[in-house]
Amino acid sequence: MYKHITVLKHELIEMLNLKPGGVAIDCTAGGGGHTQLLLEKLGSEGVVIAFDRDQQAIDHLEQKFQKQLAARQLILVHKPFSNLESFIRSQKNELVIQAIIADIGVSSPQIDTPERGFSFTKDGPLDMRMDQKQTTTAESLVNTLNMEELKTILKSFGEEPKAHYIAQAIIREREQSPITTTSRLADIVKAAVHYKSPSKTHAATKTFQALRIAVNKELDELNNLLMQAFSTLATGGRLGILSFHSLEDRIVKRQFNKWAARNQKIDFHSIPAHAKHSTPPPEGKIIKPFPLKPSDDHQIDNPRSRSVRCRVIEKL
Ligand SMILES: C[S@@+](CC[C@H](N)C(=O)[O-])C[C@H]1O[C@@H](n2cnc3c(N)ncnc32)[C@H](O)[C@@H]1O
Known part of the structure; x- marks a missing residue:
């Protein structure tokens, strides 16, 4: 029995601006809550590629999404998400990736099963x-x-x-x-x-x-994911990350700010005048200036959502 309550399920997916028929990647499929919503938003012409490195999650997802797997609407990848870029490159067709999400926590079955x-x-x-x-x-x-x-x-x-x-x-x-x-x-x-x-x-x-x-190696995985995801996304595509502790959120925030060329500590006085005009343009646009947090009701329904922070960036 695989029981996991999806955190900020609708809130995250709504921020992705998905169009039916597109391709999206769920880097942390787990119980399949976000995957399910991605599949619904993209419709029968769309494709979701879902990663998880946990065998128990993969077994559950194979059961839950038998129909979508058979229809090739869903592709399951039993690998760490740091394999994202190489997996996409290995595909025969060139894929236009509209959205990438990662819900970087531990799943409830992982925490609740003593043997883990x-x-x-x-x-x-x-x-x-x-x-x-x-x-x-x-x-x-x-x-x-x-x-x-x-x-x-x-x-x-x-x-x-x-x-x-x-x-x-x-x-x-x-x-x-x-x-x-x-x-x-x-x-x-x-x-x-x-x-x-x-x-x-x-x-x-x-x-x-x-x-x-x-x-x-969770922080290495996250750093790798951010770089690979942003280079894999199509222009106009969105990357959404849910993180559960300050170490991860700091990494996401800093990298998003870099792409959006925000809050950079640049000493403009030390830059020669000719170089001031050549500051590179931002590569991304942060969708909400502050990270999204769960509502009080959401936290009561799911106490494990207490510490989550959701950040979304669009590739320009
Ligand atoms: C919080 S759960 C995801 C829950 C999911 N969003 C849902 O709605 O059910 C996190 C999942 O990410 C997986 N995971 C964590 N780090 C990973 C990594 N580097 N590569 C692939 N999967 C990873 C875990 O095994 C776990 O199943």
Whole structure:
């Protein structure tokens, strides 16, 4: 049973300005909520190409969209979305891509299935791989990285202020026996940061986020996706990204601002007069000046949507 509530489903798709008969790409098909709406908007003459690197998601999508797959309205790609450009290039026909979307979170089945090892609230193996074919797991990182490497991951991907103490505790504990479960890691982190009073966020939240990002190379994937998506889009096409934490949103915001030539810290006084006129024109137009956030009702229906930010840019 695959259960995932799609975040900002209509809001995102409405901002894409889709025309029937076009081609769109869903980079993170998951439960197929956005994919479904893309298919409806593009109609029977349209084509949706949908990526996911998770076998469980692919199995579900094959069941859910049997008809559309048979009609070649939907093409499923079981690969990381950093393969987008090479996949498009490998197609026989030249494709005019009207829209590309990515909903860069973890799916509910990934978090809710203890065996996947994403959650500190459920005991399971320390896995955290979105792509089950991949060899690196959270367990292999936690038990092999040295102190500095662990600290860097916790700081850069979790923004964890107590990275030093947590890394120290991990090294000490794994000398007793390898750390192989989510609950043992959560307990180690809790003890390392002297977590006592029940607070809104669990002491291990940042550590688990950091390890998940490291295992799945999530920021590299996102950076690759942005560059590949923008070069793959047709002129006038739109790229929409849903991100779930500030590290990702910052990457998206900065890159969108660069394309739109906005908020660039250029010191115009230092540019020679002849060069001022040759500043390159913007390559993109940001569709809404501020990121779209979920309404209060949406957050009540789906608490996991709380932190989402949606940004859309049009290629000029
Ligand atoms: C939040 S879910 C998407 C939910 C989907 N929009 C829906 O409406 O059901 C994110 C999905 O993206 C997939 N994913 C994350 N990073 C990926 C990557 N780099 N390449 C391909 N799929 C990825 C995950 O496996 C997961 O299934």
